[in-house]
Amino acid sequence: MIPLPCDIKKQPSTKISQKPLWQSQLAQAFSCPLDLLAFLKIDAGNILELNASRAASAFKMRVPRGFAQKMQASNPDDPLLRQVLPIGKELDNPPEFLSDPVGDQHAKITPHLLHKYRQRVLLVASAQCAVNCRFCFRREYPYQAHGDFSQELAYIRAHPDIKEVILSGGDPLMLNDNQLGKLIAKLNQIEHIGRLRIHSRMPIVLPSRVDDGFLNTLQTARAKWVMVVHCNHAQELGADVHAAISALKAIGVTCLSQTVLLKNVNDDLATLCELMEQLFNHGILPYYLHTLDKVRGSAHFDIPQADALCLYDALRAHLSGYLVPRLVTEIQGEPYKTLLHAPLAF
Numbered sequence: 001m002i003p004l005p006c007d008i009k010k011q012p013s014t015k016i017s018q019k020p021l022w023q024s025q026l027a028q029a030f031s032c033p034l035d036l037l038a039f040l041k042i043d044a045g046n047i048l049e050l051n052a053s054r055a056a057s058a059f060k061m062r063v064p065r066g067f068a069q070k071m072q073a074s075n076p077d078d079p080l081l082r083q084v085l086p087i088g089k090e091l092d093n094p095p096e097f098l099s100d101p102v103g104d105q106h107a108k109i110t111p112h113l114l115h116k117y118r119q120r121v122l123l124v125a126s127a128q129c130a131v132n133c134r135f136c137f138r139r140e141y142p143y144q145a146h147g148d149f150s151q152e153l154a155y156i157r158a159h160p161d162i163k164e165v166i167l168s169g170g171d172p173l174m175l176n177d178n179q180l181g182k183l184i185a186k187l188n189q190i191e192h193i194g195r196l197r198i199h200s201r202m203p204i205v206l207p208s209r210v211d212d213g214f215l216n217t218l219q220t221a222r223a224k225w226v227m228v229v230h231c232n233h234a235q236e237l238g239a240d241v242h243a244a245i246s247a248l249k250a251i252g253v254t255c256l257s258q259t260v261l262l263k264n265v266n267d268d269l270a271t272l273c274e275l276m277e278q279l280f281n282h283g284i285l286p287y288y289l290h291t292l293d294k295v296r297g298s299a300h301f302d303i304p305q306a307d308a309l310c311l312y313d314a315l316r317a318h319l320s321g322y323l324v325p326r327l328v329t330e331i332q333g334e335p336y337k338t339l340l341h342a343p344l345a346f
């Protein structure tokens with residue numbers, strides 16, 4: 001058996017917790033690949049090749065239990081498991097796979113602010129996520145300790161052409177309601193900010209994050225909210241996600257999705273059609289379908305661009321126009337995310 005850097009198991013606390021449910025669920029997330037595989041009744045020897053342990057030390061595994069419950073037991077090829085389980089292939093190093101494939105470091109204005117595109121800035125609001133996706137293009141991002149975002153807010157204040165602030169990360173919903181509320185209060189004072197956007201995977205992987213405290217916090221904003229959830233497979237959805245999205249929509253949040261095209265996870269027509277239809281059924285409008293950003297450690301998720309285009313063409317031929325996300329890739333220095341196809345005809 002290959003040794004893995006598992007956390008030492010904490011004794012369950014007998015104290016009654018004052019924490020919100022999402023925080024205690026987060027504390028119980030799987031962080032040891034062997035525990036996750038045991039839970040799924042998968043023989044670790046069959047799936048964890050040599051080097052899996054080094055991959056897990058380089059980028060820790062984190063999987064909320066609710067997300068693990070959506071995986072199929074006894075299936076080592078489960079599309080949700082593939083996204084989160086550290087494997088030895090992550091140490092393959094083809095030269096075109098880079099530490100910063102999208103040029104984040106060139107777009108960095110202050111320690112936590114990226115300004116790439118006009119009218120909007122991206123605030124790296126948290127260094128943490130509820131789930132660590134093995135293909136994450138920020139898996140090597142040099143996150144810096146967070147303070148009060150004073151430099152970031154000063155820049156936004158000084159640039160009246162900025163109309164929208166995107167809270168991203170990491171996952172911005174890893175901030176607690178108090179931290180989010182303070183940030184919103186400061187953004188409320190900047191008159192030219194009319195829209196606030198959240199890019200998060202938490203409404204999908206830890207939907208209990210969308211609780212009353214969170215909804216109340218969002219409602220303290222003067223600006224309009226947009227929530228872009230990251231979801232890659234219909235199996236990630238369910239009644240819990242549906243409830244979270246319904247609650248967001250009930251307070252007027254526009255809900256959109258982004259998906260990464262991933263080999264052996266969602267790179268076939270039936271899977272993508274099902275995902276887009278189910279997103280809509282959950283109240284989410286498909287927005288972006290990203291090709292993989294070539295970050296080190298993710299080569300085994302890559303598919304040739306010609307195959308992506310072919311798949312996308314088939315998707316457009318199958319679905320109603322509004323169910324088809326934009327197929328995009330991020331090219332450093334371009335003024336917007338690059339469309340990989342002719343514009344949608346609507």
Ligand SMILES: *Cc1c(COP(=O)(O)O)cnc(C)c1O
Binds near residue numbers: 115121336
């Ligand atoms: C993707 C991205 C945005 C948002 O782009 P939209 O096309 O508006 O969704 C903004 N800033 C950065 C740095 C980005 O990477």
Ligand code: SF4
Binds near residue numbers: 129133230
């Ligand atoms: S949730 Fe987003 S930022 Fe976090 S690891 Fe996954 S892809 Fe990366």
